[in-house]
Amino acid sequence: MAKKLMKGCEAIAEAAIQAGCRYFFGYPITPQNDIPEYMSLRLPQVGGCFLQAESELAAINMVYGAGGAGARVMTSSSSPGISLKQEGISTIAAAEIPCVVVNMMRGGPGLGNIQASQGDYFQAVKGGGHGDYHAIVYAPASIQETVDMMQKAFDKADEYRTPVIILADGLIGQMMEPVELKEAKDLQLPEKPWAATGYTPGGKKPRSVLNSLYIETEDLDELVDRLFERYAVIEKNEKMVECYNTEGAEYILCAYGTVARICKAAIRILGEQGIKCGLVRPITLWPFPSEAVHEALAQESVKEALTVEVSAGQLVEDIRLAANGIKPVQFMGKAGSRIPSAEEIAERILEMKRG
Amino acid sequence: MSTVIKKTPVLRDVHLHYCPGCGHGIVHRMVSEVIEELGIQGKCAGVAPVGCAVFAYNYFEIDMYEAAHGRAPAVATGFKRVHPDHYIFTYQGDGDLASIGTAEIVHAAHRGEKITTIFINNAIYGMTGGQMAPTTLVGQKTTTSPLGRDKDHCGEPIRMAEMLSTINGSAFIARTALNTTPNLIKTKAAIKKAFETQMAGKGFSMVEILSPCPTNWGKAPAESMEWIGEAMIPYYPLGTFKEV
Secondary structure, three states, X not given: OOOEEEEXXXXXXXXXXXXXXXXXXXXXXXXXXXXXXXXXXXXXXOOXXXXXXXXXXXXXXXXXHHXXXXXXXXXXXXXXXXXXXXXXXXXXXXXXXXXXXXXXXXXXXXXXXXXEOOOOHHHHHOXXXXXXXXXXXXXXXXXXXXXXHHHHHHHHHHHHOOEEEEEEXXXXXXXXXXXXXXXXXXXXXXXXXXXXXXXXOOOOOOOXXXXXXXXXXXXXXXXXXXXXXXXXXXXXXXXXXEEEOOOOOOEEEEOOOHHXXXXXXXXXXXXXXXXXXXXXXXXXXXXXOHHHHHHHHHOOOOOXXXXXXXXXXXXXXXXXXXXXXXXOEEEEEOOOOOOOOHHHHXXXXXXXXXX | OOOOOOOOOOXXXXXXXXXXXXXXXXXXXXXXXXXXXXXXXXXXXXXXXXXXXXXXXXXXXXXXXXXXXXXXXXXXXXXXHHOOOOEEEEEEEHHHHHHHXXXXXXXXXXXXXXXXXXXXXXXXXXXXXXXXXXXXXXXXXXXXXXXOEOHXXXXXXXXHHHHHHOOOOEEEEEEEEOOOHHHHHHHHHHHHHHHHHHHOOXXXXXXXXXXXXXXXXXXXXXXXHHHHHXXXXXXXXXXXXXXX
């Protein structure tokens, strides 16, 4: 299929449909309204259903109902709305229901602003809702990457029976880039014998009980053990990372999402001045590619690392955990949606070099 | 020997956890019998609430969801939109439906969602130990209204059946009670009517059932049934409020 100039939100919505998503439940919030708007027109054309819920709470619980009924289903929102969904995401993780949640991050805390931000890293990666659980978290850096991730997101959600979060900043949602959407092929969706599709005693399908309540200590232990055994497999198999120009680098930048693209521009500026700088870009934020980060920083050539974020400092904690003291890790970033320029990042590295 | 009555296979052969004199067991049996009589067991799912009926997923021999507090109508909506040719009911208490879940129930009715809600009104929070509900009567003592509900402090009890009957998307709304044999017969008939309304695709249906909670009311089971007639029905009139 030829490349097409598309707005991020619309490209994500179309890619979800190509991935077999037929149900969308959501509530309007800036800056991601183009996703539900696109879905409201397109889903009925492919025999699906778009429903504007009365709240984010209702939307995520509709996702629970539809995912539990065996469908490929998604919701999208932006930071304050994602906070409202946390009760449902925790429930869905415990009930082992596959679904995809897109967060087009805006500035926080509270209502914050409506500009791009990366302030929801902790919320997405460290749990968000209550209790011991994880969601797979993908952090795309371009619209093409987001589009390619949608198929994977739905496939992994089904494979591991888990919520999958696409953690993008508002820039991804609002900018336009040329994208290539994969041809809609004959999707073979996996069997879901656990789903609520109607139960007849004595029939082939077991009775479905989609539930997050385990009142006996042993039963809850068993659930959480089962989840964490699955998380161990995810940690083993699903880590994704991009290492750019890292081999033999003097400085390593660590960033995710669109900020990582700005870092690449900074790396070019520094290269022109004879300073070799590399980038480690986690693509999955959970599971976190700690080994790749450690390996890049452990090189003899590396003096220091710099984590760049549009937040007051969240990713930097996981980078420092991964570094485990092997090299100093500095932080550059601000909340309030101020996007750093390539020149500012390059200047910071030059400052570090000057000592 | 001829069989006069037999247990419906839609109610599972397990020990119910409800207190002596509680109304939930009666309503569970009625819902199960209706599902059996309508022949929809293989195409029907249910959503259990948070509250005393939280374990209802163990009691019905159908596919079941357990929803977060108040969210059952949203979960049922998700199911119904995926399987429009199947049937689903939510089973909710007054804290779940009339307090934390007001948005979900109002908008399920508002959309004319083709689901059925069984609403147990016992004027108190049972599972958490007898706190005041939105449906607690004025003057009624609970663990969070120890001197009796004061309407100037926390309002008068909310009448959900009346309220939801004003919404265009609701197709069948009734209130019944479990306190007398005629009222039991009417309750089962209303439950059946509610499911038939869903099957006919007419819109949202709900039966509000006045039900005893001897444990948290501090009354014996027989006395509790009398209290429904003396105190609850005068404030919560029985009848069909909407039928299209």
